[in-house]
Amino acid sequence: MxxxxxxxxxxxxxxxxxxxxxxxxxxxxxxxxxxxxxxxxxxxxxxxxxxxxxxxxxxxxxxxxxxxxxxxxxxxxxxxxxxxxxxxxGGDAVPRLKGPRVKKGVPRPVSPDEAVALAEEVADAAREQWIGARDWAVLLLLYGAGLRIGEAMALTGGVLPLGETMAVTGKRAKTRIVPLLPQVREAIEGYVALCPYPVARDEPLFRGARGGPLSPALIRRAVQGARGRLGLGSRTTPHALRHSFATHLLGRGADLRQLQELLGHASLSSTQIYTAVDAAHLLDVYRNAHPRA
CATH class of the missing domain: 1.20.58 (Methane Monooxygenase Hydroxylase; Chain G, domain 1)
Known part of the structure; x- marks a missing residue:
């Protein structure tokens, strides 16, 4: 072997x-x-x-x-x-080498590369396999489907079995339909298969180590530790993954109305902040790529 x-x-x-x-x-x-x-x-x-x-x-x-x-x-x-x-x-000394650090500066959306690395780092640090699978699924939901962390915590076993979309209840009890990427579905199903607690229709989908509802604070704390190990900035939070979902969709051609529906914003003005974020990203690209910038 x-x-x-x-x-x-x-x-x-x-x-x-x-x-x-x-x-x-x-x-x-x-x-x-x-x-x-x-x-x-x-x-x-x-x-x-x-x-x-x-x-x-x-x-x-x-x-x-x-x-x-x-x-x-x-x-x-x-x-x-x-x-x-x-x-x-076999336990002998391994060469030490400092990992790359991200330069501090104006906050920018988490890149796809960073979002996946962050989720992997959080999952890998979990003390049990099923907890790692749970954290991986939660973070992919935030980045891959644009959920707020509270919305992910509020999901119940009633969303199973998963399809190509999921009904999510957001602020002011407003329900919206979000698409689920195959990778997100696979992550959730992998967690459910490993979870030691039964996932009933009226019980929380994501469980804590003792079987109760998962606290958002645990996810925030895990992300905080992982971003330090990866050299990511302090603004790399669970909510930043939702912002990055929106920014990357906008950069790929989604219009503001579509984005408003996907994010569950009551007002279009709430969605318009992402145009400024995307413009900042485009300016970075211009400065780095244009020969006369």
């Missing part, structure tokens, strides 16, 4: 990591092995991996950044490969 596969089995069987974390960490381990094979010009085995240096890791991260990897995902990649090297070394 090759080492990345053995590492993946260890994560799933011994550390009870969620399937999405296992896939992500296995992928990072495989990319490291392929890179080192080219970098060193020879075979990569347990003995050679034990000799990986800071310079080797730095070269690997530089190559991954050259592939277009953002800061948050680069930090996740570093965390994954260090975990892999620790597994291979």
């Amino acid at each position: 090759d080492l990345p596969t053995a590492f993946a089995e260890h994560l799933f069987r011994d550390r009870r990591r969620s399937s999405h974390t296992v896939r992500a960490y296995r992928g990072a381990a495989e990319r490291l092995v392929v890179f080192l094979r080219r970098h060193w010009g020879g075979p990569v085995d347990r003995a050679t991996l034990a000799a990986v240096s800071q310079a080797d890791l730095r070269a690997f991260l530089a190559a991954r950044r050259g592939d277009g990897l953002g800061n948050a995902s680069a930090a996740r990649e570093l965390s994954a490969v260090r975990s892999f090297l620790g597994f291979v070394a």
